[in-house]
Amino acid sequence: MKIKKYKVVSSTNLLAKKLRPEPWLIILAEKQTVGYGKKSSRWFSPKGGLYFSIVLPKSKIEDLQTLTILAAFIVAKTIKDNFSLEPLIKLPNDVLLDQKKICGILTENIIGKEVKSSVIGIGLNTNIDKFPKELEDEATSLKIELGKEVDNEKILKQIVEGLKEQLKTISE
C-alpha cells in the first residue's frame, strides 16, 4: 500500500485531484484546513482524525457509484469488527454512532468523454477529543465513544483493503 503522508493539507481530495497520481495511491493528512463534504459543506478536520483520499483506477461510473455506497459499509464493518461498537449507516454514505456522525465519504470524479479520474475521500473521526459547540450534538469520535485512542494506520489499511476487494468484485 503506497501512502503519501502530509502534516497539513487543504483537503486530501483536492490534492489528489490536482496530482492525479497512479491508482490506489493514498493521500493521508494529519489535518485538513478546508476538509469538505457534499456541496462543499465543511468537514471538521483537526489533528487526531483520519483523513485520506484513495485514487481509484479508471472504472465505469456505475461501478464508482456502487463503490461509494459500499464504502460506508466497509467503514461501518471496520468499526464494528475492531471495537464492538454498533455503527449505523445513513445511506448513501455517512456512518453514525450513537446517532452522531463519525464518518463522511465523498467520491469526486472528473468526466469528459469517459471517466478521467476518480478519488474517494474518507474522513473518519478517530482520535478527536472534542468538537466545537455547534457540532457537539451531531458529531462524535471513536476516542469519545471508547474512552481511548485507536490506531489510525491499522484502520486505514483495513478500509483500503476492503475497498480494493469490493471494486474487484463489482468490476467483474
Added chain:
Amino acid sequence: MKLKLRIKDREYEVEIKKEEQDKFKIKIGQKEFLFQEEEGEEKISFTRASLPKRDFLKKELLSPIAGIISEIFVKEGEFVKKDQKVLILSAMKMENEIVSEFSGKVKEILVKKDQEVKDGDVLIVLI
C-alpha cells in the same frame, strides 16, 4: 467488429454487428442504425433505431449519469477549451466535474442549477 473513424477532427467509435441472417447493426457513438440486405438487389435500406435526434456535427456534452446540476461554470457565448471544467453534477454523494470533450463556443446551456438530469441528457451544446 469495432473500429475507429476519424472525420475532420472528431473521432467516432463504430461497431458493426450481425443481428440476424440478413440484418446487421452499426453503432456509431451512442446512435444505432439497423441495415437490411434486400434479396436480389444490391440496394440497402436502413431504419434508425429508436434513438433521439442528434446532429453529429454538433458538439454536445451529455450527462454521464442521472443526478442534479449543482454548479455551472460557463456562460452562453463563452469559449471553452477541451478538458475545461464546465459544470458539477451531483449524484448519490458523488460530485462529478464534467469537463468539455471539445473546444468551442458555448451555443446553448440546456440545464439550470439544481435541475435534475437523466443519463444521456444533453447538458451543453458547443459550436
